Amino acid sequence: MKWTLDQLATFVAAAEAASFSAAARKLGRAQSAVSTAIAMLEASLDTELFDRSGRTPSLTEAGRALLDEARELMRQCRHFDNRALALATKLPGQLTLALDEGLPYPAELALVQALDQAFPHLELTLFHGSAANIAEWLLAGKADVGLAFRRLPPDAALVSQPVGAVPRVLVVGSEHALVHEPGICRQTLARHRQLLVTPRFAHDDADERISPQLWRADSLYVIAEQAAMGLGWAVLPLNIARYPTQNGRLVEIHAQDLVFAALEVHLYWRAGQEEASMLQWLRRYLANAVFARDVGRPPTA
Structure with a gap:
């Protein structure tokens, strides 16, 4: 033939x-x-x-x-x-990007669109998971670059830089007793179950613990669902608290004596990759703090 x-x-x-x-x-x-x-x-x-x-x-x-x-x-x-x-042309042919499942969708979609415009022939693979998953994928060489909330467990093989932050809010289910509680403060919250993300490593969440009654999960979306069911209160990234599926189910409340700092978003890569053209492009693009804009806006269909 x-x-x-x-x-x-x-x-x-x-x-x-x-x-x-x-x-x-x-x-x-x-x-x-x-x-x-x-x-x-x-x-x-x-x-x-x-x-x-x-x-x-x-x-x-x-x-x-x-x-x-x-x-x-x-x-x-x-x-x-x-x-x-x-x-x-020495342009990257493939990129595997590991993303924290809790990152705002509008910023993530904007990043993907920018990659398409800058590298039209790029073969892109996206992984979504927890910060622990991202560290594992990076160290095993299954992912080239990662974006995750906060810092991953210390490891000399990984390098990071902050690239933005996402505001957090205190939420409970619409039927939770705290919705109608006047003058909420730290002491008030301590009397109710707290929902926390499973710590990355020992004592990682020591500063976050307020209530002696704790439930933990490794997913921010699971915690949001538990809060919506009235199982406890939680501090969540604004984009997750206002996710469309939680509309009317989660209520944002205010604690008089507490301020919850925004969650930092960090870019991670393996040591020795600093000269890679794709990493340099990502660092320049993310320097605009895209993960600090429109984080409360729900994803569009």
Whole structure:
């Protein structure tokens, strides 16, 4: 078989257009060139791809079966070309980005859009998880760069820099007793169950503990759901407290003698990566503190 990629591309174009003349216009060729390319492909495969007995050619059973295969081959060719271009121009060909599950969606989507505009041939993989997951993925080489709240457990193999912050609010479920409690303060909160994120390492949450009654979870969204169910109070990033699924279920309350600092967002990478072009781009982009803007705005459909 001596078929060519050009013949495959012509076959796919003709099949999708359901017309040799329409395929010719799309490809910028003469109709005779399209007909010849498909005829040569059929001869190479010893298989008839189109039934030409009607007014317009239609795919044969074999043509329908081979169309998806041809599309996949063309997709792989585009991928090959894009990777070669990235290598030739020294642009990154792949990026695996590990993101804290609690990061604001608008900022995350803006980052992905900016990556698409800056690196149109980039092959991007996103992982979402807890800070502990992100540290594990980075150290194992499964992720290139990570974005997470606060600091990961100390490790000489990882380097970080703060790139923004997300405000936090005190919340309870709409049916919780604290909703109607006057003059809430630290002592008031201590009488009710507190919902906390599982600490990254020993004593990591010592400054966050207020109530002797504690429930912990490794997910901010799980904590938000528990709070909405009336199981306790929690301090959550503003974007999670105002997530659409919690609308009307979570109530933001105020404690007179407490101020909850914003959660810092840190960019993480493995030591020795400082000269990588992608990391340099990310550091410049995130220097604009994108994770401090519009964090309370719900994601749009």
